[in-house]
Amino acid sequence: MIRNLAPAILALAGLAAATPVSAQADFRSCLSGLRSQAAAKGISGQAFDVATRGIAPDMQILELMDNQPEFKTPIWDYLAALVDDERVQDGKAAMRQWGQALASAEARFGVDRHVIAGVWGVESNFGKDIGGRPLVQSLSTLACYAPRRREYFTGELMATLKIVQDGDIDPANLRGSWAGAFGHTQFMPSTFQRLAVDGDGDGHRDIMTSVPDAVHSTANFLKKAGWENGLPWGYEVRLPASFSANLAGRKNKRPLASWAAMGVTRIDGRPLSGDYAAGIIVPAGVDGPAFIVTKNFDAVYSYNAAESYGLAIALLGDRMKGLPGIRTAWPTDDPPLSRAQRRELQHLLTSRGYDVGEPDGKIGQKTREAIKDVERRIGLEPRGRPGGKVLEALRG
Known part of the structure; x- marks a missing residue:
């Protein structure tokens, strides 16, 4: 079924000029x-023609493809922006509002509701940042021009067209990230086809406008990815001074007793306990925070194939449970900034005459260029990084 395509087509038609x-x-x-x-x-042919009529390539996407934050941003900056007090409080409020949907998803699939909510929070800030790029335009651009993975993006375009043809989601609502992820928990179209489920009982799978559909679908994804009910994702640990970085790695799993025998303990000094295998990851090296990770972390990792991303979800879920955040200091003398601090930084830049746009805590090109100028003035390498040293200089 093809429905309500006109708004999406009109929005795109002007781009061709x-x-x-x-x-x-x-x-x-x-x-x-x-x-x-x-x-x-x-x-x-009708579905294809209607969905693609009037669209033009969005070449900015190719630039975005080479600047993915999970792989370009220092881990401490990445986590500081995604797992801050503001997002934790927003997450607790979202979990209260949608408690029934999260509880039923947990009961149905055996996946911790806090981890489901962690995915929701990291992926779309609990539905506030779903993304506004039309999926057909984005994926057509990537299928035609991407320097790599064209076959993959072509498959995602076909899956999107199938969603349009099947009538699961109003095509005018099919907007998302530059890479084609969409909805409250940012499924790729092919993932939607395989794993999206009806969570509210209306007979449709609509992760764009239905929170129950989104959280049930995410729970289904994690279950299919190997999530084991009752097993922790992991936790922060303290490494002995003799620990070799060669032993670290998500895939280098061994029984907890083996790690305990080497002198690894929980971060508070308590001994490791449990009858399961786990690996140890050190995202900033052995001098920074270290984490025991189980197969459940692997399930979360599979959502976006980046350890920083998996940690953000897991740690946000823990914080929403009321657990403390990371206790070991990151190996940097320039501390990361929360979103509130980033907004403060942008306000201070604006007050000094820099044009950074709306102070929203999101570090775009204008903000980076302004930061580079401040870094030069205070004797730092001009990288455009929103760090504690720049903020303190602006405060002064």
Whole structure:
């Protein structure tokens, strides 16, 4: 079923005028080839034509593809922005509001509701930052121009067109990240096809507008990824001085008793206990925080294939349970900033005449350029990093 496509098409039609004629012709040629592939996947020509009519490539996506924060940002900065007091409080409020949906997802799939909420918080800030890029446009651009993984993005485009054809989600609502992830918990279209479930009983799978559908679908994902009910994801540990970094690694699992025999303890000094295998990860090296991680951490990791991402979800879930945050200091003399501190930094930059746009705590190019100027003035390497030294200099 094809429904309510007009708003999405009108929003995109104006983009074609901003694209050079040669690029438009190249894009249309690529779309023609994709149309044939779609037909082979059972997607009607009508569905394809209506979904792609008037769109132009979004070339900014290729730049975003090379600047993914999970791999470009120091781990302490990444976690400081995602697991701060503000997000913890917002998360507790969201869990109270949607407690029944989270409880039923936990009961149905055997996945800790706090971890489900952790995914929700990291992926979309509990539905506040779902993303606004039209999926068909983003994935068509990547299928035609991505320097790598074109086949993957082509498959995601086909899955998106199938969602449109099946009528699960209003196509006008199919907006998300540059890479095509969408909804409260940011499923890729192919993941949606495989694992999305109806959580509110209305007969549809709509992770864009239904929180119950989103949290049940996420619980299903984690269960299928190997989550074991009753097993912790892990916890912070203290390493002995003799610990070799060669022993670390998410995949280098061994019985807890083996780690205990080496002198590894919980961060508070208590001995390790439990009859399961685990690895140890040291995201900033052995001089920084260390964590025991189990197969449940692997399940969370599989959501986005980045250890920093997996830690953000796990630690946010712990904080929403009321557990403390990381206790070991990061190996840096320039402390990371929370989102509230980043907003303060942006306000201070604005008061000094820098144009950084709206002080929203999100560090975009304007803010980075302003920070670089401040870093030069205070004798730091101009990297554009929102750190404690820059904030203190601005306060002074």
